[in-house]
Amino acid sequence: MSETFEPLIVGFTCNWCSYRAADLAGISRKKYAPNVRLIRLMCSGRLDPTFVLKAFAGGADGVLVSGCHPGECHYLEQNYKMLRRYTLLKRMLAQMGIEPERLRLVWASAAEGNKFADEVTAMTEEIRVLGPLNWNGIDHARQRSEKLRSAERPPSAPEKTEKKAKPAAVAARPAGPPAGKKPATPPGGLKPPGPGKPKPAPPPGAAEVKSVPAQPATPGEVES
Amino acid sequence: MSKPTFAMYWAASCGGCEISVLNIGDRLLAVDEAFDVVFWPVAADFKYDDVRGYPDGYIDVCLFNGSIRNSENEEIAHLLRRKSKVLVAFGSCAMAGGIPALSNLTTNEETLRAAYLDNVSTYNPDRVVPQPNTTVPDGEPHIPVLYETARSLDQVVDVDYYMPGCPPEPHQIWAVLETFIQGKPLPKRGSVIGAGEVAVCHECPLQKDEKTIERFYRPYEVTPEPGRCLLEQGIVCLGAATRSGCGALCPQVNMGCRGCYGPVDDIGDQGAKILAAIASVMDGVKPGKTDHEIEQDVEAGIETIADPAGTFYRFGLAHSVLRRARKNGRTNGTATRLEIHHEENQY
Numbered sequence: 001m002s003e004t005f006e007p008l009i010v011g012f013t014c015n016w017c018s019y020r021a022a023d024l025a026g027i028s029r030k031k032y033a034p035n036v037r038l039i040r041l042m043c044s045g046r047l048d049p050t051f052v053l054k055a056f057a058g059g060a061d062g063v064l065v066s067g068c069h070p071g072e073c074h075y076l077e078q079n080y081k082m083l084r085r086y087t088l089l090k091r092m093l094a095q096m097g098i099e100p101e102r103l104r105l106v107w108a109s110a111a112e113g114n115k116f117a118d119e120v121t122a123m124t125e126e127i128r129v130l131g132p133l134n135w136n137g138i139d140h141a142r143q144r145s146e147k148l149r150s151a152e153r154p155p156s157a158p159e160k161t162e163k164k165a166k167p168a169a170v171a172a173r174p175a176g177p178p179a180g181k182k183p184a185t186p187p188g189g190l191k192p193p194g195p196g197k198p199k200p201a202p203p204p205g206a207a208e209v210k211s212v213p214a215q216p217a218t219p220g221e222v223e224s
Numbered sequence: 225m226s227k228p229t230f231a232m233y234w235a236a237s238c239g240g241c242e243i244s245v246l247n248i249g250d251r252l253l254a255v256d257e258a259f260d261v262v263f264w265p266v267a268a269d270f271k272y273d274d275v276r277g278y279p280d281g282y283i284d285v286c287l288f289n290g291s292i293r294n295s296e297n298e299e300i301a302h303l304l305r306r307k308s309k310v311l312v313a314f315g316s317c318a319m320a321g322g323i324p325a326l327s328n329l330t331t332n333e334e335t336l337r338a339a340y341l342d343n344v345s346t347y348n349p350d351r352v353v354p355q356p357n358t359t360v361p362d363g364e365p366h367i368p369v370l371y372e373t374a375r376s377l378d379q380v381v382d383v384d385y386y387m388p389g390c391p392p393e394p395h396q397i398w399a400v401l402e403t404f405i406q407g408k409p410l411p412k413r414g415s416v417i418g419a420g421e422v423a424v425c426h427e428c429p430l431q432k433d434e435k436t437i438e439r440f441y442r443p444y445e446v447t448p449e450p451g452r453c454l455l456e457q458g459i460v461c462l463g464a465a466t467r468s469g470c471g472a473l474c475p476q477v478n479m480g481c482r483g484c485y486g487p488v489d490d491i492g493d494q495g496a497k498i499l500a501a502i503a504s505v506m507d508g509v510k511p512g513k514t515d516h517e518i519e520q521d522v523e524a525g526i527e528t529i530a531d532p533a534g535t536f537y538r539f540g541l542a543h544s545v546l547r548r549a550r551k552n553g554r555t556n557g558t559a560t561r562l563e564i565h566h567e568e569n570q571y
Contacts, residue, residue, distance in 0.1 A: 048496065048497075048500060049493075049496035049497075049499050049500050050492050050493045050496040050497065050545065052496075053493055053496055053544075053545040053546055054492075054545055056546065057545050057546055069515060070509065070513075070515050070518045071511060077509075080509050080518075080522075081503060081504050083518070083519065083522050084503035084504070084506050084522050084525070084526060085499060085500055085503040085504075087503075087519075087522050087523055087526045088499055088502070088503050088526045088529065088532060089496075089499060091526065091527075091529075091532050092495070092499065092532040092533045092536065095329060095531070095532065095533035095534070095549065096329070096533060096546050096548075096549045096550065097549040097550030098550065107515055135546070135550075136547075
């Protein structure tokens with residue numbers, strides 16, 4: 001829940017609209033939160049609810065589902081099916097204790113690059129407020145960054161690794177082009193974070209990153 | 225003493241599996257003839273210490289029903305695994321958590337509160353809730369520790385075969401026992417026995433018309449038209465994602481399939497699959513509405529499904545992808561021991 005918590009969002013996008021909206025956002029140099037990992041489906045109707053459950057169980061803090069606007073489905077009406085599954089799934093997830101904000105539906109046509117980007121940013125901020133999901137009591141974010149760090153760390157040089165930790169941990173999250181801005185600004189930020197404030201983040205970020213591995217010795221489960 | 229040995233055990237279960245075994249009728253005599261019963265709490269007077277005294281691998285076939293809900297269940301699961309050559313997870317509870325695993329949707333505190341305190345038919349003026357350790361004038365009795373998360377048998381020990389059903393159908397039980405009695409070659413370890421390989425819909429005689437529906441009804445709200453698919457009449461039926469083998473008994477008496485035979489092969493998560501199927505039979509949306517209106521219409525239709533998680537995972541929550549609900553915002557998918565060191569009158 002600290003400032004350095006970077007939500008990990010798995011996004012399922014439709015090949016015919018929202019994936020292209022994401023493309024458009026990139027081509028337009030639109031800045032938005034780098035927290036979403038997109039998976040392209042041929043249609044949002046292809047979204048098996050199992051995918052969403054596996055994403056949550058496997059460490060995602062949120063799942064974004066995006067498809068064509070109602071009435072514009074490339075396959076006539078599969079996005080309606082997705083809408084019903086999404087609605088039902090959301091109710092079921094609430095019973096499992098998963099906050100509704102963690103599953104988000106976005107209608108985005110291929111022309112709506114801006115909308116797509118804004119929604120991703122808004123969702124990232126909402127989940128940042130909620131904090132990590134850590135399903136199964138596993139600190140997935142720490143596991144990821146530790147994995148990355150151990151992959152990058154040379155066998156010796158203990159002091160230097162501390163410094164390397166910073167880029168490693170950052171790299172664990174963005175993986176996308178616009179890594180500059182990290183919307184560490186307060187919660188409810190529904191607006192896209194404007195450009196700027198790229199630098200102030202590092203010092204506290206680095207401190208946090210250091211503190212993370214210093215926590216308990218055992219990664220993984222809470223208790224077993 | 226050349227007869228093969230047979231054991232049956234109930235962990236967190238209702239006893240229905242045992243009754244289903246008795247329901248094989250006269251053939252029970254054949255079972256008695258073929259097997260030497262060495263442990264079967266419901267039918268024969270053997271103690272845990274008797275089992276502890278057996279050499280490892282002494283039991284040829286052990287049918288284990290019930291989920292793992294407390295420390296006693298777990299201890300005996302380990303014991304029977306060690307003593308058994310073939311351990312069968314018998315019935316929905318042992319296979320996938322079953323009804324006891326529905327408690328994974330809530331916390332032990334809530335469960336105990338409902339069972340011992342808040343239930344309108346409960347008379348408990350002293351507000352006594354069972355404790356693992358207590359002190360009474362006669363000594364210190366200990367009872368098993370209730371775990372926070374109910375588990376299936378295979379989440380505790382290795383399981384050789386799975387036999388689904390709540391309870392397993394007698395003809396399937398007999399077919400399986402016959403396999404053991406006659407010494408036929410056993411299927412691949414880890415496979416599901418005593419069940420079909422297709423979905424319940426395949427053996428359901430009700431007619432399917434591919435009609436869509438606008439809303440769902442609970443069974444008491446509607447009298448279904450005979451002979452027609454229940455799902456298409458708005459009654460939640462899990463047949464599309466559930467393994468066959470029962471003969472589609474429930475749909476034929478106007479009760480939607482409850483999903484006790486577990487998921488069909490290759491389905492990871494029964495609840496998620498049936499959720500997808502159920503959402504698909506709902507109506508197409510009329511044109512000429514805004515996105516928001518459409519979302520509201522869908523919402524209204526979906527709301528007619530009461531308790532989605534409890535319905536879709538009625539028998540398989542422990543085996544599902546998520547396995548249990550989060551408690552108080554803290555996640556906990558692995559089984560943990562409940563700290564029941566309550567002070568008196570904590571509730």
